[in-house]
Amino acid sequence: MSHKKFEIISLTMRYWFIGLIIFITIRMLMETLRTSQHHDYEDEGPFGHIIFFMVIFLSSAYALLAYKNPNGFDKYTAVLGIIVGISFVVQYNLFRLIFPRMDRILLIIVDILTIFGFIMLYRFNPDFAKSQMKYFIVGNIALLFFIIFTHKSRMNVIFSYILMALGCILLLLPIIFGKEIFGARNWISIKGYNIQPSEFVKIILIFVYALWFREDNKFRDHLPAYIFTGLTVLLVVLQRDLGAALLYFYIFIFVYYVATSDWIMVLLAGGAATLGSIMSYHLFSHIRVRVEAWKNPWRDIENKGYQIAHSLMAISSGGLIGTGLGLGSPQVVPAFKTDFIFATICEEFGIIAGFCVIGLYAMIAIRGVSIALRSKEPYKALLAFGATVALTLQAFTIIGGVIKMIPLTGVTMPFVSYGGSSMVTSLALVGVLEGVAIGTGDKNDEEDPTEDDVYEEDVEE
Amino acid sequence: MQGLERNLKKGLAILLIAFILLGVYYGYILFFYSDRWFANSYNPRVKLDAWEPKVIPGDIKDRNGKVLATTIKEKRLNPETKQKQVYYYRSYLGGTEQAKSIAHVVGFNDAKLGRSGVEALQVKYLMGYNNPFYEKIYQMIFLPQEVGNNLHLTIDIDLQQYIDKALDKSKGSVVVMDAETGEILAMVSHPNFNPNRLDNIEGDILLNRATEGLFMPGSIFKVIVAASALDNLESISSIRYDCQGVIETGSRSISCYGGESHGQVDLNQAMTLSCNGYFVDIANKLGKEKLLKTAEAFGFNQDFIFPDLKLAASPLPLKGNVSGEKLALISIGQGDVQVTPLHMAMVASAIANDGIMMEPKLVYEVVGRSGRIQEKLQSKIYRKVMSRENAKIIQGMLENVVNIGTGKGAAIKGWQVAGKTGTAEIDNGNSEIRNNAWFIGYVSGNKSKIAVAVVIEDLPAGQTGGKLAAPLAGKILKKALDLGY
Numbered sequence: 029m030s031h032k033k034f035e036i037i038s039l040t041m042r043y044w045f046i047g048l049i050i051f052i053t054i055r056m057l058m059e060t061l062r063t064s065q066h067h068d069y070e071d072e073g074p075f076g077h078i079i080f081f082m083v084i085f086l087s088s089a090y091a092l093l094a095y096k097n098p099n100g101f102d103k104y105t106a107v108l109g110i111i112v113g114i115s116f117v118v119q120y121n122l123f124r125l126i127f128p129r130m131d132r133i134l135l136i137i138v139d140i141l142t143i144f145g146f147i148m149l150y151r152f153n154p155d156f157a158k159s160q161m162k163y164f165i166v167g168n169i170a171l172l173f174f175i176i177f178t179h180k181s182r183m184n185v186i187f188s189y190i191l192m193a194l195g196c197i198l199l200l201l202p203i204i205f206g207k208e209i210f211g212a213r214n215w216i217s218i219k220g221y222n223i224q225p226s227e228f229v230k231i232i233l234i235f236v237y238a239l240w241f242r243e244d245n246k247f248r249d250h251l252p253a254y255i256f257t258g259l260t261v262l263l264v265v266l267q268r269d270l271g272a273a274l275l276y277f278y279i280f281i282f283v284y285y286v287a288t289s290d291w292i293m294v295l296l297a298g299g300a301a302t303l304g305s306i307m308s309y310h311l312f313s314h315i316r317v318r319v320e321a322w323k324n325p326w327r328d329i330e331n332k333g334y335q336i337a338h339s340l341m342a343i344s345s346g347g348l349i350g351t352g353l354g355l356g357s358p359q360v361v362p363a364f365k366t367d368f369i370f371a372t373i374c375e376e377f378g379i380i381a382g383f384c385v386i387g388l389y390a391m392i393a394i395r396g397v398s399i400a401l402r403s404k405e406p407y408k409a410l411l412a413f414g415a416t417v418a419l420t421l422q423a424f425t426i427i428g429g430v431i432k433m434i435p436l437t438g439v440t441m442p443f444v445s446y447g448g449s450s451m452v453t454s455l456a457l458v459g460v461l462e463g464v465a466i467g468t469g470d471k472n473d474e475e476d477p478t479e480d481d482v483y484e485e486d487v488e489e
Numbered sequence: 490m491q492g493l494e495r496n497l498k499k500g501l502a503i504l505l506i507a508f509i510l511l512g513v514y515y516g517y518i519l520f521f522y523s524d525r526w527f528a529n530s531y532n533p534r535v536k537l538d539a540w541e542p543k544v545i546p547g548d549i550k551d552r553n554g555k556v557l558a559t560t561i562k563e564k565r566l567n568p569e570t571k572q573k574q575v576y577y578y579r580s581y582l583g584g585t586e587q588a589k590s591i592a593h594v595v596g597f598n599d600a601k602l603g604r605s606g607v608e609a610l611q612v613k614y615l616m617g618y619n620n621p622f623y624e625k626i627y628q629m630i631f632l633p634q635e636v637g638n639n640l641h642l643t644i645d646i647d648l649q650q651y652i653d654k655a656l657d658k659s660k661g662s663v664v665v666m667d668a669e670t671g672e673i674l675a676m677v678s679h680p681n682f683n684p685n686r687l688d689n690i691e692g693d694i695l696l697n698r699a700t701e702g703l704f705m706p707g708s709i710f711k712v713i714v715a716a717s718a719l720d721n722l723e724s725i726s727s728i729r730y731d732c733q734g735v736i737e738t739g740s741r742s743i744s745c746y747g748g749e750s751h752g753q754v755d756l757n758q759a760m761t762l763s764c765n766g767y768f769v770d771i772a773n774k775l776g777k778e779k780l781l782k783t784a785e786a787f788g789f790n791q792d793f794i795f796p797d798l799k800l801a802a803s804p805l806p807l808k809g810n811v812s813g814e815k816l817a818l819i820s821i822g823q824g825d826v827q828v829t830p831l832h833m834a835m836v837a838s839a840i841a842n843d844g845i846m847m848e849p850k851l852v853y854e855v856v857g858r859s860g861r862i863q864e865k866l867q868s869k870i871y872r873k874v875m876s877r878e879n880a881k882i883i884q885g886m887l888e889n890v891v892n893i894g895t896g897k898g899a900a901i902k903g904w905q906v907a908g909k910t911g912t913a914e915i916d917n918g919n920s921e922i923r924n925n926a927w928f929i930g931y932v933s934g935n936k937s938k939i940a941v942a943v944v945i946e947d948l949p950a951g952q953t954g955g956k957l958a959a960p961l962a963g964k965i966l967k968k969a970l971d972l973g974y
Binding site for chain 2: 390420
């Protein structure tokens with residue numbers, strides 16, 4: 029009887045949730061477009077803080093999940109929902125107070141996506157959500173650290189060599205000490221925590237690229253950066269972490285082109301990558317399996333196509349507004365809490381919510397690039413752009429894989445997927461973006477005079 | 490750092506285009522495929538749980554209301570709990586042996602083998618997933634168990650069983666459809682099985698030959714060539730061909746059936762006599778592009794996405810490099826061209842329906858718990874495949890085929906039947922030739938035009954479409970007329 033009651037409430041609340049999701053997304057879209065043209069941070073718009081509606085979304089979802097308990101209404105869950113909700117308000121306002129010039133829209137978008145993750149993870153298993161909250165707290169420390177680090181620290185060549193060495197060491201760790209999970213050897217285990225170093229290397233990559241490509245040098249002056257790119261991609265390929273290899277390549281191509289306008293190199297690199305993919309398709313069976321599963325997952329549902337077929341069945345089971353939170357069967361989808369979490373969101377919150385999630389990532393792209401455009405130094409502009417590419421193309425890669433648009437490569441969905449490495453890295457990348465954002469328009473805090481001159485000449489042209 | 494701002498904007502544009510593509514693809518693929526994916530036999534969400542079903546699936550009825558499939562409740566001993574419990578299972582045509590006739594159309598819903606046919610594809614309705622919000626809430630509160638909706642199919646069980654008997658032991662398939670509405674009146678695939686007893690399933694017995702079986706079409710493909718010729722060759726009425734019984738193409742010679750030479754023939758005579766040489770000649774005059782264009786209008790090489798049934802695509806490999814020999818073989822329906830019986834019934838329907846091809850329809854209406862009709866599925870035009878005038882010309886030719894040509898066996902006294910015979914010759918690997926006998930055609934019935942496609946496969950040499958398929962099609966159309974269609 030109690031389950032029936034839960035079903036009825038959940039079915040009813042679908043309308044409430046989808047209304048909230050649509051409202052938040054549309055308001056965010058308006059804010060995103062409006063403030064990207066004017067530097068107007070203080071005006072809150074007609075409905076006040078969107079963060080307020082997000083907290084309502086989170087607490088009402090937790091209140092609903094409280095009914096799922098077979099022993100009646102679970103007060104603990106309901107209270108937890110309110111506490112977590114309040115913690116978002118505190119986090120948002122703290123950052124706003126410490127850094128008044130930060131891009132608050134970006135932070136709100138990130139928070140919405142995190143809330144989606146919290147709701148889904150709590151619905152799968154409260155323990156997942158509790159661990160995720162720990163990761164979120166660590167992530168926020170990383171966020172804070174990287175805002176300050178990006179804003180205050182001065183980059184030089186020596187430091188970038190240290191970073192490169194660190195990156196290579198990080199990537200070597202799993203090859204030496206790692207264990208194999210799902211055919212990839214990209215994890216190391218420290219005190220019971222599984223850590224994926226290839227995630228953290230993304231941060232190093234964007235710092236290295238921003239430093240080496242900031243000046244319009246000759247091709248050979250960038251040589252260390254190319255070597256570093258080649259090494260990192262090689263190391264993640266050795267770990268069989270295709271998703272990371274692809275992502276590193278995207279970041280390199282995008283940042284390199286934006287910095288140098290060098291089409292030839294981009295085409296060469298693209299050609300090399302295509303050649304590499306074709307070769308690896310013929311050389312490695314696990315890549316062939318992925319491509320076949322992408323072409324037709326239905327041919328071999330029980331083996332090769334299992335993941336994608338179950339993902340597609342989950343997505344198509346929800347209809348426009350979903351089955352209702354807690355009423356779907358996301359557990360039958362493999363990797364439902366990490367790579368395939370998008371499919372489970374689509375199942376329980378519906379196709380429309382899927383559109384909204386895609387839209388939110390697109391908004392991160394808009395916010396990120398507008399921060400880069402506002403930045404007065406090439407170094408910081410490239411830094412912001414690199415972080416934007418890393419975040420958005422990771423989301424693109426995994427959502428595209430889950431809906432069978434492109435072959436599936438195992439990367440997490442930033443902010444939403446379960447996992448500490450992913451959460452901390454993603455928030456650190458937001459920290460980089462915000463660190464650039466708080467420096468924009470800050471006249472007293474300019475780089476050294478030589479670069480300043482270069483910049484001002486540009487403006488006069 | 491020149492052009493950084495411009496490049497950043499370019500970068501943003503690329504990122505946004507990527508996300509727009511993502512959104513468009515997401516919407517597109519869900520719009521077209523989500524029902525199909527949901528209905529997949531592997532989807533654990535819609536499994537009929539024998540002991541504690543969440544939803545009791547609805548009944549499937551034929552167009553006259555006869556129950557084809559229903560859910561039966563029975564007290565049985567649950568081997569797990571060692572208690573007597575209510576056991577739910579699907580029963581077809583009252584659990585009798587006659588259920589064989591509907592085995593492929595209606596399909597089955599089995600714990601081990603999963604689902605097939607209508608039971609699979611329409612699971613959204615049968616399990617009540619299409620129910621509106623208030624209906625779901627009502628059922629949860631007031632009913633002891635949620636129930637699905639009932640489906641009325643367009644199948645006529647009498648015609649279906651008649652065809653099943655008429656086909657007897659031969660392998661093959663028959664599709665009968667209403668040419669003007671696209672409603673499928675009967676769809677039989679042989680060999681078949683009893684959906685009430687699924688314990689000894691062997692070989693390709695589960696394959697629904699009508700929708701998934703790909704057959705070489707033989708001479709019935711000449712209808713497509715003729716349609717293309719009428720469309721593209723202005724001088725078609727004056728083109729004559731001097732048939733010597735054999736035509737040389739590349740390394741291979743193609744002869745007419747039995748090596749007979751037909752002498753001077755025009756399109757009409759060539760169709761009536763099924764003259765191979767004429768159609769090879771016409772195909773050469775047309776060229777592969779024009780033939781391919783017409784054939785694709787008729788649905789070749791197309792992914793059929795119909796809401797009511799899954800239909801395999803009919804491949805016609807005329808793209809890229811095609812040798813003259815291959816084109817010649819394809820023009821008479823040999824070589825690499827393959828079709829499904831249902832697709833051929835659609836082709837016959839399109840000609841009968843003056844060039845308009847209807848979407849094949851299997852579900853007539855969806856009836857809810859209280860007898861309220863939830864959805865009445867409308868007939869839809871699939872596409873216009875040729876002009877009305879050309880359709881009329883082909884109709885005349887096909888009438889000739891039955892009146893004086895190879896299809897005499899299909900004639901029914903007092904009714905004008907039209908059609909085309911076909912005999913595809915297949916080398917079975919041991920240098921033995923086996924035949925597929927075809928007939929596609931239609932008759933203007935009491936209410937509507939009834940189209941039929943018959944294929945009997947794996948016959949010894951000498952058994953042709955004219956000898957076997959045409960008389961069978963005639964019998965079936967007669968029965969349909971007797972039933973009042």
